[in-house]
Amino acid sequence: MRFGVIVFPGSNCEMDCHYVIEKVLGQEVRYVWHQESDLRGLDCLVLPGGFSYGDYLRCGAIARFSPVMEAVRDFAARGGLVIGICNGFQILLEAGLLPGAMLRNNSLSFVCRFVHLRVENRDTPWTGKAERGQVLRIPIAHGEGNYTAGEGLLDEMERRGQIILRYCGPAGEVTPEANPNGSARNIAGICNEGFNVFGLMPHPERASEEILGSTDGLFIWESALAAAGV
């Protein structure tokens, strides 16, 4: 499987994603500069975390205008797999490839820690290797991960199964205490209606090796590999 990791000015998790895809998953991977527009030959696009354009405006609000985003839109429209992690998720929201928006964390502080996530839907290319209700332990690191959307939209997303991951306690209980940023309905990760575009605040690349304290991120990577028939 061939991955493309998109590099925006200010991305800072692109090397981490590249490392995990190449060294841990043993897959082909290349960087895609934000000014490129030719994505031929790639099976999965990764929009990595970081602070594209410094996030001086709203997170992801400038990166969405990068030339590569037109190509990403086409790629997604043709059913290609696209995953946006943290800042990548924010960019996908700004680009309208995923519904909803991000607010600052309700603590008003950046927060970096391991959290627990409950898998809400396993019928997606991103969660096929997990069980429904399975609890994953993966870190977050963000200042604006407070996901929000209109109540009606949220209900629709729930009905269609677009809510993929929710912040929860160690036993899977979805509680206000387990919500690290004030996200609506404890939402940590969502898909588009076609399920080929996935955005999540937690960093699966930081939980892909035993030595880093968790390998639960592999459920997500390996699900994508399986979905692509690898």
Next chain:
Amino acid sequence: MAELYEELGLTTEEYHRIIKILGREPNRVELGMYSLMWSEHCSYKSSKRVLKMLPTRSPAVIQGPGENAGVVDIGGGWAVVFKMESHNHPSAVEPYQGAATGIGGIVRDIFTMGARPIACLDPLRFGDPSNPRTRYLVKGVVAGIAGYGNCLGIPTVAGDLYFHPCYEGNPLVNVMCVGLMRTSELIRGVASGEGNAVILIGNRTGRDGIGGASILASQEFDETSASKRPSVQVGDPFTEKLLIEACLELRSRRLLVGLQDLGAAGLSCACSETASRGNVGMRIHVDRVPLREADMEPFEIMISESQERMLAVAEPEKVEEVQEVCRRWGLTATVIGEVVEGNRLEGFWRGEKVFDLPADSLASQGPVYQREAARPSWQDEVRRLDWDSLDHPGDYNRVLEELVSGPNLCSRRYVWEQYDHMVQLNTVVYPGSDAAVLRIKETGRAIALSCDGNGRYVYLDPYRGTQIAVAECARNIAASGGLPMAMTDCLNFGNPEKPEIFWQFTEAVRGMADAARYLEVPVVSGNVSFYNETSGEAVHPTPIVGMVGLIGTIGKRRTIAFPEPGLNIVLLGETYEDMGGSEYLFALHGLTAGEPPRLDLALEKRVQTACIEGIRRDLILSAHDCSEGGVAVALLECCLAGGLGARIRADTSLEPLVWLFSESQSRFVVTVPDEALGMMESLAKKKDIPYTVIGRTGGDRLIINDWIDVELERMRRVRESALERLLA
């Protein structure tokens, strides 16, 4: 001119020295440049002679002091680059930007050398948290570090945080950055090659930070300090991130002859230092410098401390390629001058020569002073402690709880969770242990990083207190399984023109030198921060030590956490009545008094090597050094980190309070499985170190004789929530 030089902080003698060097009166531009470069902050004029005491070499040291940062070989063709700096005064005036630009400055020092920055550490000191201004400063500084460091994608993996009223008006905000590079990729801040281009990369030059080094960093504070806010620069981490990537690409493509960051004294410093190191001259076309404000004068342009700028030297035929790389990263790269034969630094402005002076007269031939040193008259007084006259509580559970819920020993999670401490996928031991451990993916090894410095001990005895700072930092490295390799420092003191302060400084450096030499940890870089005073009151003399250790095999790393039930808990080292300067005295009696703990460097070294060897042979499964709060606090921290209790039997003739909370040095709490106990004991015997089995891991309480019996879950809640509550 007479008025101007005084206003710029130069003395009459210094002004005459300039006239002698130039053979004429300096003009306004030249005077501005000298005033900055000869400021204490840039010239080290008071500290230079004293710092010569420090050991700076070892077979592993590739680059010692004198460059932008020290470089140490970690094997396999890789090296670490590191340095510590202060941004105390800017942070006191404007905490967020002060701390943020502090990160920016130290990070530039690291990638200037050709290394990718892989970690930051932030030792912080503040006044009493009950003061609202302290809380404002702490929150602003932490947010500034987070805002800048997180954006760069450099993990902040360690640091420390202490409170004492002496830091009320003048907090300490020190920052250490560590970088990683192939030894073959070292770039030096040296200009050479007649005809080579001098290129300014990054931000435009503005009026921010004019005179930062002289006005902010080299003067005491008083009530008017708020008016100095315009001297604080404003950080732009996005541009800095682009600079990192662009400069590392320029390095990899071997397009540069030399590279230098612009920090204090801006262009004046970068041009004169690179020219001076390369024994060349430089011609600068000041009117080619891209400006934020068109009407800036040459003197402002030469001393502006606008952030996120780099000075590169490249061969003329490579200039276009350099500019192309920078353009790709969205940065401007402007040729502003050229390297010339000789030693003159010349500046031109619209066809007119605006400065002309010998480069090394700015960079390395500034005045050097032998300041007067005198032991303070109050020194003996503060060393006296009448232990028996104090009203000591008999409820040790309460003492323990007060200590670990107090500002100095409570959990720092509230702070380090605001820092991205995981990015780059190297952090294998997180903040909260004795040392952070980072894997080196390329070699299978790891490095351990720690910083330390107890200002109370140094205040009570600058010589011994500073020895302890070095010893404890090395002990933290050893507890994580690392062999201490080299150190950096940030020496935070008051006004060196006062004899007592200079005595503290001299004694501290002497202590650091002796400890560093004995423990074989050379000092490869560092920073001196004087004038940490408010309205004539100095902070405690606070030398901060930052150390790097090497863990030969990644698997041989340890944390403080008790790993499993049923292990023997062993105390390496001896407990004495070392209550002077202790956290117990400070937290429960409001006292900073007495003799700081004794320190026997020979024993310290033996205990550390025993710990390192015990870990290497897998006899030791967890290790924690005993420091502030003594063995009781150390044990509780091991319990909480592992989520596992312990039952301790202390067989001692010391009174309970002393055994529990004495801060005797050269001690570790380690865990040893039954089957390794014999071997651990003979290792201790071979190293000739005190060795006592004091208990066993297990349960959900910490029980020590009939002195202490606490429930862990409760202590965890108390300790974890304290800081946020104290700062609310």
